Amino acid sequence: MTLQLAFDLPSGEAFRRADFFVSDANAQALAAVEAWRGWPGGKLVLVGPEGAGKTHLAHVWAEMAGAEVISAAKLPEVDLHHLAQHPVAVENADRIAGDTQAEVALFHLHNLLAGRGLLVTATSPPRDWGLDLPDLLSRMQAAGVAQLDPPDDMLLSAVLIKLFADRQIVVAPNLISYLVSRMDRSFAAAREWVKFLDARALAHGRPVTRALAAEVLDLTVVG
Structure with missing residues (x-):
């Protein structure tokens, strides 16, 4: 069979509240985000493994709070005074440890917001980030922490269906x-x-089915 060309085109992921599936693994984190007006000091650190839904929840909160969403690594490139005119969600803050400019920028953004809404996402609590700036560490440790747990069967099933749907695939x-x-067991x-x-279905001109998945699994085991 002649293989078709398969291009890895970006899928349109939906980050609306209606697309966020709730289970025991994420219900408490969702509740904490939705109660944002009562965050101590106006800030929250959202913690969870890669792909656990932190970005989705950050966008859910941004919609509720009228917030901007930005990667922590990009903070040195923006006008912080302009950014701080609205609440801000800062993603992947644990990745800037040792980046002096980014650490200082997050510290200044925290102070400019003055408790008016700061959501920070990371894979671990602030004490484990390895920050060099003591003042930033103390401010991050003073924030409340909401935990996203690894997915249970129900949540993982819902996420798989959503990921396929994002690619316009019904399974x-x-x-x-x-x-x-x-x-x-991870997102x-x-x-x-998915x-x-x-990609394999496109390359072979086949639908995405259990049989195709079994073939792929056999390939990964053999490989």
Whole structure:
């Protein structure tokens, strides 16, 4: 069979509140984000593994609070006074440890916001980021922390369905249960499976099915 060309086009992920699936793994974090007007000091650190939904929740909060969403690494490149005119969600703050300019920028942004709404996302609590700036560390440690846990079966199933839908792919329930029972229990793994199955289906001119997933699984085991 002649292979078709498969281009890895970006999928249109939806970050609306209606697209955020709630389970025991994320219900408490969602409740904390939705109660943002009562955050101590007007700030919250949202913690969870890669792909756990931190970006989705950051956008849900941004919609509620009229906030801007920005990567922590980009803070030195923007006008902080202009940014701080609205609440701000800062993503991946743990990745700027040791970056003096980014640490200083986050410190100044925190002070400019003066408790008017700062959501910070990371994979671990501030004490584990390895920050060099003591004043920034103390301010981040003073924030409340909301935890996103690894997904349970229900949440992982919902996320797989959403990821396929983002690529305009409708799949049968038997594929979802098959993947959930065999894949690594992480959102990052879900993204990789959906991306790979989509690419393989396009390349071979086939639909995304349980049979295709079984073939892919055999390939990964053999490989």
